[in-house]
Amino acid sequence: MKISVVGGGYVGLITGACLAEKGHHVTIIDIDKEKINAINSARPPIYEKGLEELLARHSGKNLLASTGYESVRDSEISIICVGTPMGEDGSADLKYIVSAAESIGRELKNSGVYHVVTVKSTVPPGTTSGIVVPAVMSASGNNPNIGFAMNPEFLREGIAVDDFMNPDRVVIGSDDKKSGDLVESLYSDFNIRILRTGLVSAEMIKYASNSFLATKISFSNEVGNICKSFGIDVYEVMEGVGLDHRISPYFLNAGCGFGGSCFPKDVSALIHLAKSKGVDPVLLRSVLKVNEVQPLLIIEILKKRLGDLNGKRIAVLGLAFKGDTDDIRDSRAVPAIERLIMEGVDVHAFDPMANENMKAVFPEITYHDSAAGALENADGCLVMTEWPEFSRLDKEFDKMKKRVIIEGRRILSIPDAEGICW
Ligand SMILES: NC(=O)C1=CN([C@@H]2O[C@H](COP(=O)(O)OP(=O)(O)OC[C@H]3O[C@@H](n4cnc5c(N)ncnc54)[C@H](O)[C@@H]3O)[C@@H](O)[C@H]2O)C=CC1
Numbered sequence: 001m002k003i004s005v006v007g008g009g010y011v012g013l014i015t016g017a018c019l020a021e022k023g024h025h026v027t028i029i030d031i032d033k034e035k036i037n038a039i040n041s042a043r044p045p046i047y048e049k050g051l052e053e054l055l056a057r058h059s060g061k062n063l064l065a066s067t068g069y070e071s072v073r074d075s076e077i078s079i080i081c082v083g084t085p086m087g088e089d090g091s092a093d094l095k096y097i098v099s100a101a102e103s104i105g106r107e108l109k110n111s112g113v114y115h116v117v118t119v120k121s122t123v124p125p126g127t128t129s130g131i132v133v134p135a136v137m138s139a140s141g142n143n144p145n146i147g148f149a150m151n152p153e154f155l156r157e158g159i160a161v162d163d164f165m166n167p168d169r170v171v172i173g174s175d176d177k178k179s180g181d182l183v184e185s186l187y188s189d190f191n192i193r194i195l196r197t198g199l200v201s202a203e204m205i206k207y208a209s210n211s212f213l214a215t216k217i218s219f220s221n222e223v224g225n226i227c228k229s230f231g232i233d234v235y236e237v238m239e240g241v242g243l244d245h246r247i248s249p250y251f252l253n254a255g256c257g258f259g260g261s262c263f264p265k266d267v268s269a270l271i272h273l274a275k276s277k278g279v280d281p282v283l284l285r286s287v288l289k290v291n292e293v294q295p296l297l298i299i300e301i302l303k304k305r306l307g308d309l310n311g312k313r314i315a316v317l318g319l320a321f322k323g324d325t326d327d328i329r330d331s332r333a334v335p336a337i338e339r340l341i342m343e344g345v346d347v348h349a350f351d352p353m354a355n356e357n358m359k360a361v362f363p364e365i366t367y368h369d370s371a372a373g374a375l376e377n378a379d380g381c382l383v384m385t386e387w388p389e390f391s392r393l394d395k396e397f398d399k400m401k402k403r404v405i406i407e408g409r410r411i412l413s414i415p416d417a418e419g420i421c422w
């Protein structure tokens, strides 16, 4: 099938590359020329396991990239993957969705070929029918050969290619059968459950899924804070809790909280949506509140151990919002470092991949190319990201003045680290 993927960011790039791997002819459209050039030269603009190989196999063959929308005219499906960032009031900012929909619509003017515009970006319920449909229809001169679908994406960064290729489920929302059937044919060889719903339910499933996962994490953190006050190991507790198949063992890791480009933004958007209808989302508000407090708790523990932090040298290991990525969006390391700077700390940071990205946020701190470098002469150490390689650290901590190590993630395998909430 000929497919145009609109937006070549995380989701667009993975979607385009994976659909090319499935044998489709894909064009990725993005307004960012640098990204387009990178994709066309088979250079991944983001770090993601397996992506480089996919680009090497398909770039310039059945995977093309362009800043223009011309490919839409020849495609049977366009898939909108542009960003839906958090607006100032916590709502989803839909300006990129509107402009992508208008551009697609313009290309489909007078086209006689049936085309389905599919929204993959995370959008509030009602966006596809209330914003995308009118924008496309108006720009296309009300072309009757256009259908619409909503196909939320559930991939995780770091294992995005595998998540796309082997998802737990595929959700396809459409208000007419023909559009939904065409999108479903993209997944015909996936061998998983495909759930067909209406447009608004598909949109809401994405928000409810991310909010539920975020709730599991904040719940574990709250239990962890209680456990700490009793001297109980929350990891042992949650292992026992997660053995119940109704709960599952996943997303029960307590620590310094959730970050990333989606959980904080999507929980905020759902809160905003609820309030707009007069519903007070008590639980979701608390989910965010717990998450705001966790990275600051780690500093409180450090203070208990070291006293006044002014002038102290503190190593921060891990800057990415989670392991196996260079993405620092909403990383829990950011509020922690902000607080350390406020306290007059000399911050020495190390991340296996995210140093460069963090330099743009905190140019004033010192970056190291190894954990050992960051730990040299440090008064204390905070571990903020669950990088697997941190589990092998031990002797490196001997470089510190004294081994005062506070873990925000359960990743170290040394006996003398103190957990943030365990
Ligand atoms: N990052 C992730 O792991 C996941 C993200 N999502 C959702 O997918 C959507 C996209 O997220 P990301 O890929 O992370 O965003 P991103 O910010 O990495 O990429 C968005 C891309 O859209 C491009 N763009 C903006 N306006 C455009 C236009 N008019 N025409 C063409 N391209 C345009 C930007 O230049 C950028 O490259 C969001 O709604 C997000 O919530 C869903 C699942 C996973």
Ligand SMILES: O=C(O)[C@H]1O[C@H](OP(=O)(O)OP(=O)(O)OC[C@H]2O[C@@H](n3ccc(=O)[nH]c3=O)[C@H](O)[C@@H]2O)[C@H](O)[C@@H](O)[C@@H]1O
Pocket (backbone or CB within 6 Å): 122, 153, 154, 155, 156, 157, 158, 210, 213, 217, 250, 251, 252, 253, 254, 255, 256, 257, 258, 259, 260, 261, 262, 263, 321, 322, 323, 386
């Ligand atoms: O909508 C999205 O963008 C995506 O958001 C998350 O994926 P992602 O943000 O890539 O990362 P996760 O692995 O979910 O981790 C998110 C954050 O939660 C934290 N986390 C995760 C699990 C856990 O048990 N405890 C915990 O604190 C991680 O450290 C990280 O900061 C979801 O897992 C995806 O299903 C979804 O598609």
